[in-house]
Amino acid sequence: MSPTVDAQDVAVLALPQALPMEVGMPFQVLTSRTAEHYRVTLCGRRPGPVPTTGGFPVVAQAGLEAVVAADTVIVPAYRTAPEPPPDDVLDALRTAHARGARIMSICVGAFALAAAGLLDGRRATTHWAHADQLAAQYPLVRVDADVLFVDEGDVITSAGVASGIDACLHLVRTDLGAAVANRVARAIVAAPHRDGGQAQFIARDTPTHTASALAATRAWALEHLHEPLTVADLARHARMSARTLARAFDAETGRSPLRWLTAARVDRARDLLERTAWSTDRVAHESGLGTAANMRLHFHRQVGVSPSDYRRTFANAPT
Known part of the structure; x- marks a missing residue:
């Protein structure tokens, strides 16, 4: 009532x-x-x-x-x-x-x-x-x-x-x-409750095909998110020192290499939660976030909701 x-x-x-x-x-x-x-x-x-x-x-x-x-x-x-x-x-x-x-x-x-x-x-x-x-x-x-x-x-x-x-x-x-x-x-066929603190669902980061110094490295990283990539791996691919890589990432993305990599992995997890019926453990593994617990931590920090809440709102997976 x-x-x-x-x-x-x-x-x-x-x-x-x-x-x-x-x-x-x-x-x-x-x-x-x-x-x-x-x-x-x-x-x-x-x-x-x-x-x-x-x-x-x-x-x-x-x-x-x-x-x-x-x-x-x-x-x-x-x-x-x-x-x-x-x-x-x-x-x-x-x-x-x-x-x-x-x-x-x-x-x-x-x-x-x-x-x-x-x-x-x-x-x-x-x-x-x-x-x-x-x-x-x-x-x-x-x-x-x-x-x-x-x-x-x-x-x-x-x-x-x-x-x-x-x-x-x-x-x-x-x-x-x-x-x-x-x-x-x-x-009205709407989600019953999306908390105000939930992140706006902004288009995912995709490297532009320009003369960007990091475009090729970012594209490569997105293809290998499921692997245990490190900042050293990114620097090696970009043929830069770790310090130069950090400056380049900050200039191009406004983020450190590690923050960009974590955000990209959360974005991959979002995509998998929307498109597949995989378990959270598998989504965490395939996105490079390792464990379901680690995925929940980073997912909530970046998106503002839990992976399960996100899936309930956006999933196209078969039931």
Whole structure:
């Protein structure tokens, strides 16, 4: 049985060139099995059509007055980010927050929150491809590109696209409990719970076929991850000293050779967990992580979830 709560007013603020999928997410999540708990309203700067990236408009039912009065305000991604929204939008966000509203962004909607000053001194996230720009444009924001969402209590930011579903389910879980959130997740055929600290599933590292000094060595290493490779092996293949190799790896990947090798092995384990029904012991061996215990340790550090949880979410293996 879910907790007894008053219905909340939720304003979804669609800015020009909003992404339709992300505009629709809060409605889908917050009105599936929980319609009696949330009154969700699509808002714009004023009532009426709002252009989207899909080539069709969405129709705002209300203007910024509904944003100011809402209990929760959600700002989906919009293509004109990182440009700040107009001043009246920023003022509405600040006013809503000052009167106690919970403010949430999906993907690059975080740029609007940052422009309003709501992320100053806070930890926040956005789509990994835009994280560096958010950090550069708003240096007071502590940008974390490695998580699905960040809950700072009265301000929540989520990463790209699908992580908006996770953040919306997090709202339901926070407000109404895990049982209700799980029912909603089943209704929309989503993973019941992906923790906010879970890593964004960024495309795996693949060596580029350029004049990179390490491209050939990295490609070779990826073909031999199941072997007991060491930094000395990488240096020998690259025909460099260990010190020169370390400098080259740092310049090209931002990591030490050992950290890159471990990350590559975890990525291989991810791939095997998705594609095969192999035991965790075999996955650990084939990815070069050695034992299942060692794989769990490094997997959780890098991905933020256990190998078994990852497999349950992503596996295509036969049952």
